[in-house]
Amino acid sequence: MQDGNGLDHLAGERAMAQFDLQAMKVYLAGGQREYEISTKMAQLVANDPVFSKEDRVRLARKDLYKNSLRKAGHAWKTILEKGLSEVEGLKLRHFVDEPTYTDLHWGMFIPAIKGQGTEEQQHKWLPLAYKMAIIGCYAQTELGHGSNVQGLETTATFDPTTDEFIMHSPTVTSTKWWPGGLGKASTHALVYARLITDKKDHGIHAFIAPIRSLEDHTPLPNVTVGDIGVKFGNGGYNTMDNGFLRFDHVRIPRENMLMRLATVTKDGKYVRSNKPRQLGYGAMVFVRQGIVIDASIYLSRAVTIAVRYSAVRRQFGNKDEPGELQVIQYRTQQSRLFPLLATAYAYRAVGFWMKSLYADVMKRLNDNDFSTLPEVHACTAGLKSITTSVTADGIEECRKLCGGHGFLCASGLPELYAAYVPACTYEGDNTILLLQVARFLLKTLSQVSKVRPVGTAAYLGNIKQLSTQNCKVSQGHDWLNTSVLLEAFEARSARQAAAVALRLAKGSGSEAEFQENTPELVESARAHCQLILVSKFIEQLQTGTPEGIRKQLEVLCYTYAFSQLIDNAGDFLATGYVTGNQIALAKEELKHMFDKIRPNAVALVDAFDHTDDYLGSALGRYDGDVYTHLYKGAFKESLNDTVVVDGYEEYLKPVLTQNLWAPHSKL
Numbered sequence: 001m002q003d004g005n006g007l008d009h010l011a012g013e014r015a016m017a018q019f020d021l022q023a024m025k026v027y028l029a030g031g032q033r034e035y036e037i038s039t040k041m042a043q044l045v046a047n048d049p050v051f052s053k054e055d056r057v058r059l060a061r062k063d064l065y066k067n068s069l070r071k072a073g074h075a076w077k078t079i080l081e082k083g084l085s086e087v088e089g090l091k092l093r094h095f096v097d098e099p100t101y102t103d104l105h106w107g108m109f110i111p112a113i114k115g116q117g118t119e120e121q122q123h124k125w126l127p128l129a130y131k132m133a134i135i136g137c138y139a140q141t142e143l144g145h146g147s148n149v150q151g152l153e154t155t156a157t158f159d160p161t162t163d164e165f166i167m168h169s170p171t172v173t174s175t176k177w178w179p180g181g182l183g184k185a186s187t188h189a190l191v192y193a194r195l196i197t198d199k200k201d202h203g204i205h206a207f208i209a210p211i212r213s214l215e216d217h218t219p220l221p222n223v224t225v226g227d228i229g230v231k232f233g234n235g236g237y238n239t240m241d242n243g244f245l246r247f248d249h250v251r252i253p254r255e256n257m258l259m260r261l262a263t264v265t266k267d268g269k270y271v272r273s274n275k276p277r278q279l280g281y282g283a284m285v286f287v288r289q290g291i292v293i294d295a296s297i298y299l300s301r302a303v304t305i306a307v308r309y310s311a312v313r314r315q316f317g318n319k320d321e322p323g324e325l326q327v328i329q330y331r332t333q334q335s336r337l338f339p340l341l342a343t344a345y346a347y348r349a350v351g352f353w354m355k356s357l358y359a360d361v362m363k364r365l366n367d368n369d370f371s372t373l374p375e376v377h378a379c380t381a382g383l384k385s386i387t388t389s390v391t392a393d394g395i396e397e398c399r400k401l402c403g404g405h406g407f408l409c410a411s412g413l414p415e416l417y418a419a420y421v422p423a424c425t426y427e428g429d430n431t432i433l434l435l436q437v438a439r440f441l442l443k444t445l446s447q448v449s450k451v452r453p454v455g456t457a458a459y460l461g462n463i464k465q466l467s468t469q470n471c472k473v474s475q476g477h478d479w480l481n482t483s484v485l486l487e488a489f490e491a492r493s494a495r496q497a498a499a500v501a502l503r504l505a506k507g508s509g510s511e512a513e514f515q516e517n518t519p520e521l522v523e524s525a526r527a528h529c530q531l532i533l534v535s536k537f538i539e540q541l542q543t544g545t546p547e548g549i550r551k552q553l554e555v556l557c558y559t560y561a562f563s564q565l566i567d568n569a570g571d572f573l574a575t576g577y578v579t580g581n582q583i584a585l586a587k588e589e590l591k592h593m594f595d596k597i598r599p600n601a602v603a604l605v606d607a608f609d610h611t612d613d614y615l616g617s618a619l620g621r622y623d624g625d626v627y628t629h630l631y632k633g634a635f636k637e638s639l640n641d642t643v644v645v646d647g648y649e650e651y652l653k654p655v656l657t658q659n660l661w662a663p664h665s666k667l
């Protein structure tokens with residue numbers, strides 16, 4: 001989407017591109033239809049003044065939140081008036097680009113009802129939710145417990161005399177704390193609480209609790225609810241009303257417990273279905289799988305800004321070339337920037353694969369086949385963890401890559417970081433999630449002689465071979481072979497997992513020993529996830545990539561794999577699979593990849609197709625007219641509303657006019 005003002009400071013860069021830009025845009029969008037929908041929705045949002053992002057970082061919280069309500073309401077009205085499809089509506093909300101209550105309503109409340117509600121319950125609640133006659137949030141986390149879901153304290157006690165549950169928050173720490181949309185917008189909360197029947201605790205179950213009046217939006221009797229307070233950064237996640245919620249013996253009908261996985265009968269009998277209880281975590285799995293593509297989008301925004309700016313920015317020069325050099329010419333800039341560019345492409349490819357993995361497991365679940373659930377859980381948890389951590393760090397790296405101007409909100413990067421960084425915590429703290437992957441790896445290894453591992457863990461079936469054979473690379477170009485690369489990542493991951501599994505197996509099996517080994521377990525989980533990322537990027541390339549873009553994608557794929565190999569060289573070396581010399585050869589190959597990326601860099605970020613409106617960055621503008629817009633932007637600063645600053649009379653003038661020697665002055 002070209003929406004520059006006609007002056008293209010980056011035209012020279014674009015002229016160097018060696019691939020089919022349009023084909024790359026379609027590939028990154030996920031297909032022609034998706035591309036067309038994206039283009040249409042991005043323009044719709046960019047051309048509608050209600051959706052303007054101007055001044056967002058300067059608004060006080062109340063105004064910011066009210067404006068966000070206005071945008072969410074307008075988005076919904078636009079969807080209805082234009083008769084947009086579900087996919088179009090989703091895209092439109094995506095381009096509005098600010099966290100709001102509808103994310104949780106559509107992204108967790110509805111999926112949880114679909115996954116955990118009986119058909120009857122779905123018929124009751126979904127039509128109301130689809131037309132937004134009710135607004136729902138996902139109220140799981142409490143003040144005292146987030147990661148440890150089994151430790152939640154809110155209770156739902158069944159009263160057979162009235163056929164109701166009594167929802168109660170028995171302690172301060174049982175206060176629901178964090179749910180997005182809960183603070184001010186939601187009328188209903190999907191509450192995770194301990195189910196108690198006849199004094200017996202059956203553990204955590206989900207309940208739909210009405211919390212606000214559908215007449216006047218006031219909290220219902222004995223419900224205490226509000227916003228938890230200002231969060232990190234300007235703008236960022238502050239458009240969201242993360243909330244608190246307490247119940248004081250609030251009664252809800254028995255049918256408000258979601259009963260697909262377990263039921264409570266009218267006479268108070270608790271009956272479990274034969275489905276795994278982990279299906280109660282389904283909404284989290286759904287969001288975690290979607291987070292991988294989302295990571296690609298966020299990272300690609302930061303990288304677009306940093307690449308375009310690096311092509312515009314000039315510093316120093318050398319005696320061989322006239323004028324100053326574009327900073328993108330510097331090897332150090334390339335070695336920090338190009339791997340992030342490649343990572344954004346890798347996450348896009350892997351995100352597409354995640355969608356198919358999720359579709360497959362949903363199909364199986366419908367047929368009561370739960371066999372792939374552990375692997376899908378490990379995969380979604382692990383890739384959520386790695387991709388969000390790398391993306392958050394990557395956005396910050398892009399800010400630094402833009403030097404001083406990156407620190408200005410006008411660069412778009414501080415707000416992007418503030419909005420994104422909680423992704424490392426929500427939907428599961430990233431370390432907790434890697435520990436889940438590690439548990440899966442240990443279990444898989446312990447059964448390897450009896451059960452052949454499948455899917456992303458299949459390589460562990462070759463553990464013996466991977467533990468004995470070493471890397472055969474003897475010259476740089478030997479690395480330019482995807483099988484060689486894959487084997488290196490498989491061997492490193494298998495050896496790390498086997499080493500920690502062996503250490504644990506030799507021990508007493510105590511929890512203390514397990515704890516002692518958690519740093520290594522986390523490292524081995526990370527290695528497994530990096531293997532999945534590299535292997536799925538390769539696999540996606542090998543399945544029907546159009547001719548006009550294949551070469552560039554191969555370069556990006558090698559760039560991604562080599563940079564992962566080099567960044568984790570310590571692990572690869574420690575497992576003994578590769579030598580220092582082989583790592584050095586990979587480093588040389590990586591530099592060759594940078595040379596191949598360099599003439600295509602600007603076009604490769606253009607292919608992400610972010611509009612100027614969506615990027616919201618003076619540094620990342622399509623036309624590269626950075627300095628004019630930074631300068632113009634300064635005049636929008638509220639401190640410049642008056643030439644003489646408000647406060648001059650009270651505070652500056654006295655300082656300037658006292659004309660007294662400061663007692664400690666040596667002058």
Ligand SMILES: CCCCC/C=C\C/C=C\C/C=C\C=C\C(=O)SCCNC(=O)CCNC(=O)[C@H](O)C(C)(C)COP(=O)(O)OP(=O)(O)OC[C@H]1O[C@@H](n2cnc3c(N)ncnc32)[C@H](O)[C@@H]1OP(=O)(O)O
Nearest residue numbers: 140146147148149150278281287290291294377426427428
């Ligand atoms: C689609 C749109 C995408 C776009 C996304 C973009 C942005 C996102 C938008 C907004 C974000 C805003 C909202 C955020 C919301 C939230 O944060 S909601 C709250 C999230 N909370 C968590 O994630 C809590 C993390 N904790 C847990 O998941 C569990 O407590 C934990 C897994 C750590 C432990 O669970 P527990 O029940 O105690 O289990 P055990 O350790 O005993 O394990 C039992 C077995 O169950 C397996 N298992 C665990 N989880 C799952 C699962 N989800 N699915 C399948 N299986 C699971 C576990 O591995 C154990 O297996 P074994 O017995 O070892 O075989």
Ligand SMILES: Cc1cc2nc3c(=O)[nH]c(=O)nc-3n(C[C@H](O)[C@H](O)[C@H](O)COP(=O)(O)OP(=O)(O)OC[C@H]3O[C@@H](n4cnc5c(N)ncnc54)[C@H](O)[C@@H]3O)c2cc1C
Nearest residue numbers: 138139140141145146147178179180422426427428429431
């Ligand atoms: C912006 C945002 C939006 C959110 N939205 C929602 C929402 O809509 N609904 C909802 O229910 N929740 C929501 N949450 C809550 C979120 O899901 C939790 O904060 C998250 O799951 C982490 O849990 P915690 O806060 O209890 O962290 P803790 O578990 O207390 O983590 C603190 C530290 O302890 C470490 N730690 C904890 N246990 C272990 C262990 N066993 N081994 C090793 N290390 C450990 C962690 O790694 C971390 O470093 C949101 C949070 C944020 C920040």
